[in-house]
Amino acid sequence: MSTGAMEPTAGTGPEIAPATRWIEGTPSLHRITTDISRPMEAKPGRGWWICFGIAGAAVLNLLGMVTYLFAKGIGIWGLNNAVGWAFDITNFVFWIGIGHAGTLISAILLLFRQKWRTSINRSAEAMTIFAVMCAGLFPLIHMGRPWDAFFIFPYFPNQRGPLWVNFRSPLVWDVFAISTYFTISLVFWYLGMIPDLATLRDRAVSGIKKFVFRILSMGWNGSQRTWSRYEIVSLVLAALATPLVLSVHSIVSTDFATSLLPGWHTTIFPPYFVAGAIYSGFGMVLTLLIITRQTMHLERYITTNHLEAMAKVTLLTGSLVGYAYATEFFNAWYSGNVYERFHFINRATGPYAWCFYLMVLCNVLTPQIFWWKRARRSIPLLFIASILVNVGMWFERFVIIVVSLHRAFLPSGWGMFYPTVFDVGILIGVFGLFFSLFLLFIRALPMIAMWEVKGVAND
Amino acid sequence: MTDRFVVGSFGEPGTMLAAVDALRGAGVAIHDVFAPYPVHGLDQAMGIRRSRLPLVTLLAGLGGLCFALAFQYYTAVFDWPLDVGGKPENSTLAFVPVCFELTVLIGGLGTVGAFLLRARLFPGKREQLAALGVTNNVFAIVTYAPRDANDDELARRIMLENGADEVEEREGST
Numbered sequence: 001m002s003t004g005a006m007e008p009t010a011g012t013g014p015e016i017a018p019a020t021r022w023i024e025g026t027p028s029l030h031r032i033t034t035d036i037s038r039p040m041e042a043k044p045g046r047g048w049w050i051c052f053g054i055a056g057a058a059v060l061n062l063l064g065m066v067t068y069l070f071a072k073g074i075g076i077w078g079l080n081n082a083v084g085w086a087f088d089i090t091n092f093v094f095w096i097g098i099g100h101a102g103t104l105i106s107a108i109l110l111l112f113r114q115k116w117r118t119s120i121n122r123s124a125e126a127m128t129i130f131a132v133m134c135a136g137l138f139p140l141i142h143m144g145r146p147w148d149a150f151f152i153f154p155y156f157p158n159q160r161g162p163l164w165v166n167f168r169s170p171l172v173w174d175v176f177a178i179s180t181y182f183t184i185s186l187v188f189w190y191l192g193m194i195p196d197l198a199t200l201r202d203r204a205v206s207g208i209k210k211f212v213f214r215i216l217s218m219g220w221n222g223s224q225r226t227w228s229r230y231e232i233v234s235l236v237l238a239a240l241a242t243p244l245v246l247s248v249h250s251i252v253s254t255d256f257a258t259s260l261l262p263g264w265h266t267t268i269f270p271p272y273f274v275a276g277a278i279y280s281g282f283g284m285v286l287t288l289l290i291i292t293r294q295t296m297h298l299e300r301y302i303t304t305n306h307l308e309a310m311a312k313v314t315l316l317t318g319s320l321v322g323y324a325y326a327t328e329f330f331n332a333w334y335s336g337n338v339y340e341r342f343h344f345i346n347r348a349t350g351p352y353a354w355c356f357y358l359m360v361l362c363n364v365l366t367p368q369i370f371w372w373k374r375a376r377r378s379i380p381l382l383f384i385a386s387i388l389v390n391v392g393m394w395f396e397r398f399v400i401i402v403v404s405l406h407r408a409f410l411p412s413g414w415g416m417f418y419p420t421v422f423d424v425g426i427l428i429g430v431f432g433l434f435f436s437l438f439l440l441f442i443r444a445l446p447m448i449a450m451w452e453v454k455g456v457a458n459d
Numbered sequence: 460m461t462d463r464f465v466v467g468s469f470g471e472p473g474t475m476l477a478a479v480d481a482l483r484g485a486g487v488a489i490h491d492v493f494a495p496y497p498v499h500g501l502d503q504a505m506g507i508r509r510s511r512l513p514l515v516t517l518l519a520g521l522g523g524l525c526f527a528l529a530f531q532y533y534t535a536v537f538d539w540p541l542d543v544g545g546k547p548e549n550s551t552l553a554f555v556p557v558c559f560e561l562t563v564l565i566g567g568l569g570t571v572g573a574f575l576l577r578a579r580l581f582p583g584k585r586e587q588l589a590a591l592g593v594t595n596n597v598f599a600i601v602t603y604a605p606r607d608a609n610d611d612e613l614a615r616r617i618m619l620e621n622g623a624d625e626v627e628e629r630e631g632s633t
Contacts (some may be wrong), residue, residue: 031494154534164534168543173556180564187571198586199495199594218575219584222593225507226578227497232510233574240516240567243559251556303632451496 004034022116023457024300027323032457033199036448038199039296044443047295052439058432063286064140065425074144076422082415083405088142088421090397091430094280095135096178096252097273097393099279100245102128102314106192108239110234118452119301123292124285125189130437131284132182134430139174141426163226170254181244188237194220195451249277256400262343263404272324276393279317279363283389284311289407290383292442301448304377310340311376314389318367319447321396327363339409351416355395364394464490467626468590472498475598478621479504481556481604487614490603493593511574519569520562527561528554566614587631 027035028244069076079086101125109117140149152175154165165172198220201213220226250270257269286307293302332344347356365390369375376382407414441447469475476498482489491504492498535541540548569618574619576583589599600623602614616628 033595080599145501154530162539164539165544166541167531167535167557169549169555170556173560176557176560180560183564184567187567191571194580195496201586202592202594211464214586217586218580218582219586220580220594221586221588222493222495223578224492224494224497224501224505226580227494228502229510229512229574229578231497232512233570235518236570237567240563244563247556247559265589348502368540383492454496455499 002160006081022119022303022305023453024303026109027300027457029454029457030325031169032454033203036299036446036453037200039442040444040446041203044046044405045295048443049224050366054435055439056430056433057427059201061225061425062429062433064379065422069422069426070146074142076420078418078420078423080415080417082408082413083140083417086402087427088138090137090401092135092275093252093397093401094394095131095138095430095434096279097277097397098251098284099128099181099281100133100249100274100277101243101285102126102131102424103181103245104278104281105285106188107245107258108397110238112241115456116306119303119448120285120289120306120310121452122189122192122449123288123447125192126441126445127281127284127288127438128185129182130168130190130434130441131281132178132185133437135436136178136182136431137433141309142454151243152346164213170251170258170397173251174255177248183273184237184241184244188234188241192235192238194218194450195222195230195443196446196449198222199450201444205451214354228385249273256404260319261408262337263330263400263408267329268324268327268331272321275317275320275324276363278398279314279321279367280389280393281342282314282317282399283386283393286314286382286386286440287390290379290386292447294379296447298443298448301453304379307379307382309375311370311382311385314385315367315370318363318389322360322364325360341430343404346407347399347403350403350407352399352406355403358397359392359399362388363396366392406446414453461475462603463592464629464630464631465614465618465626466589466603466629467602468592469598469600469622470596470624471622472598474505475600476500478618478623481617481621481633482614484598485613486616487617488603490601491589491598493589493601495592495594495596496600498598511572514576515516515573516566516570519573522562522569523561524558524564527558531557583632590625607627610623 032321074088075086076084089149096230102121105117105124106121106286109121139152140146143149145219151160152165152172158164165175194217197213197217201210204210204213241290253269253273256264257266259265289302289310290307329344330341335341366385369381377387403415406417467478469478472494475492475494477493479489479501483504483506492501492505494501532549535550535554536548546553588594589601590597593599598616617626618626
C-alpha cells in the first residue's frame with residue numbers, strides 16, 4: 001500500500017512490509033484476458049470429461065430417484081412418526097449454508113474494500129447460485145404433494161378462496177427469504193459478468209458465439225459514464241445483499257428456533273447458523289478453487305495468498321461455531337429444564353453420539369490447525385481440511401434435526417431414523433447436480449472477473 | 460444526429476488520465492472515455508457527477524416495504540382473518556421478515572432496472588466500440604469537438620503529446 005509522499009526513504013524510516021500481491025507477476029491487460037478466456041476457448045481436457053461423467057451419472061440417479069419419490073411418496077425415505085424431517089431438511093440447510101460464502105465474498109468483502117476477493121468472487125457467486133438451486137429442490141420434494149408446491153406462494157387469482165398463506169410462520173418467511181436471495185444473487189452475478197461477456201463478444205470468432213455473447217452483454221462498450229454508474233449499482237447491491245445474507249440463514253434457523261422442541265428452541269440459533277453457513281461455504285469455496293486452480297492452471301490469479309485469507313476466515317467462523325456448541329450445552333444445563341438437559345446428554349451419549357463427535361472433530365478441532373501459517377499455505381492440508389469442514393457441517397445439521405427429533409419429551413414418542421437407499425442416493429445425486437453445474441460454468445463463462453483483476457493488476 | 464469525433468487510443472491508463480486532464484485544461488469537451496475497467500480518478504478528471512441511482516434504490520425499497528406491509532395486513536386482517544395460536548390478527552412484528560425481504564428484492568431489482576434504462580443497455584443491443592480492444596486492453600478518449608477544425612487539431616495534438624498510440628477522426632451518432 002504505497003501512499004506517495006508518506007513513503008519513508010530507504011534506511012531512515014520504520015520498515016513497512018510490502019503490500020500483499022494478489023496476482024503473481026505483472027501480466028499485461030491482454031495477457032489477463034487470454035489467460036482467463038483460455039478454458040472457455042479450448043476443448044475440455046480428459047480430466048474435465050471424467051469429472052463431468054461422474055457428476056452427470058449422479059444427476060441421472062437423482063432424476064430417477066426423485067421420479068420414483070413422486071410416484072411412491074416420501075415413505076420411501078427412512079422417516080417415521082418420531083423423525084419427520086431427516087436427510088431432506090438436513091440437505092436443504094446444508095446447501096443454503098454453502099451459498100453464503102459466495103455472498104460474503106462478493107458483497108461483504110466489496111463493502112470492506114478487500115482486494116483479495118477479485119480473483120475468487122465470480123466462482124464463489126456461481127457456487128452460491130448453484131447451491132441455492134440444490135437447496136430449493138428439498139423443500140419441494142419433501143412435500144407430500146409436490147405438485148401443489150405453488151401453494152407456498154401467495155398469488156393472484158387466489159384459488160384457495162380467500163385463504164392466504166400464514167405470514168406469521170417462519171416457513172413462509174423462508175419462502176420469501178430464499179426467493180429473494182436467489183433472485184438478488186443471480187442479478188448481482190449476471191451484472192458483474194456483463195463487462196466480461198462484452199470482452200468475450202469482442203474476442204468471439206464464430207458467429208453463434210458472437211450472437212449469444214452479444215445478446216448477453218447488452219451492448220456494453222466500456223463507457224466511463226456507464227462504469228461510473230455501474231460501480232454505484234454494485235455498491236448498492238452489495239449493501240442490500242449484506243443484510244440479506246444474514247437474514248436468510250437467520251430465517252432458516254427460525255424454522256427450528258420458534259418451535260418448542262428441545263435442541264431447537266433456542267435464541268442462539270440465528271447468529272450461530274449464520275456463522276456456520278459462512279464456515280461451510282468457505283469450506284466449499286476452498287474445495288472448488290483448489291481443484292480448479294490446479295486443473296485450469298490459474299495459479300497466477302488464485303494465489304496461495306487467496307487461499308491463506310480464506311483459511312483465516314475458516315478459522316474465525318469455525319471457532320464461532322465451536323463457541324456456539326459450548327453455549328448450547330451450558331444453557332441446557334443452566335436452564336434446569338429436564339427435557340433440555342436430556343437432549344444434550346443424549347446428543348453426546350445417545351445412539352447418534354458418533355455423529356456429534358464427528359461434527360466436533362470436523363468443525364471445532366480441524367480449523368484450529370489454521371493458527372499456523374504453514375498450514376494455511378499448504379495446499380494438501382487446506383484441501384483435506386476443506387473436505388472435513390463440509391462433512392462436519394453436514395453432520396451438524398443432521399445432529400440438530402434428527403437427534404432433536406428422535407428422542408423428544410415422552411419416551412412413547414421416541415424412534416430411530418435409519419437412512420434408506422433413497423436418502424443416500426438423493427444426497428449423492430444433489431452433489432452431482434452441484435458439480436455438474438459448476439463444471440459447465442467453468443467451461444462456458446469466465447470464472448474469474450477479468451475486469452476486476454485488471455483493476456487490481458494495475459495497482 | 461451525426462457528429463464528428465476525435466478518438467484517441469491509449470495503451471496505459473496513466474497516459475490516458477494525463478491526456479484527459481490536459482484536454483479539459485485546454486477547454487476541449489470530452490464526450491466519453493472507454494476503458495476495459497473502471498479507472499480510478501477518471502470520474503473526477505472527467506467531471507462526472509456522482510450517480511443518483513441510490514435514490515431509485517431508496518424509493519423502490521420503500522415501495523417494496525409499503526407493499527409488503529399493506530399486503531400482509533390486507534390478507535391477515537381483512538380478507539381472511541385466521542386465529543393462529545391466539546396471535547393477534549395484525550401481528551406486525553411477525554410481518555417484519557417478509558417486509559424486509561421485499562424491500563431488498565424490489566429495491567435491488569428497481570436499481571438494476573433503472574441502471575439498464577439510464578445506461579441504455581438491453582439484451583441484443585449492437586455494441587458501438589470507440590476503438591478495437593476497449594473491452595480488452597485499450598483506453599480510448601472521445602472528444603466532442605463539433606464543427607470547428609481548430610478544435611479537432613487541438614484535441615489531436617494534446618492526445619499525441621500525452622502518449623496516444625493512434626488518433627483518428629470519425630463520424631458517428633450518439
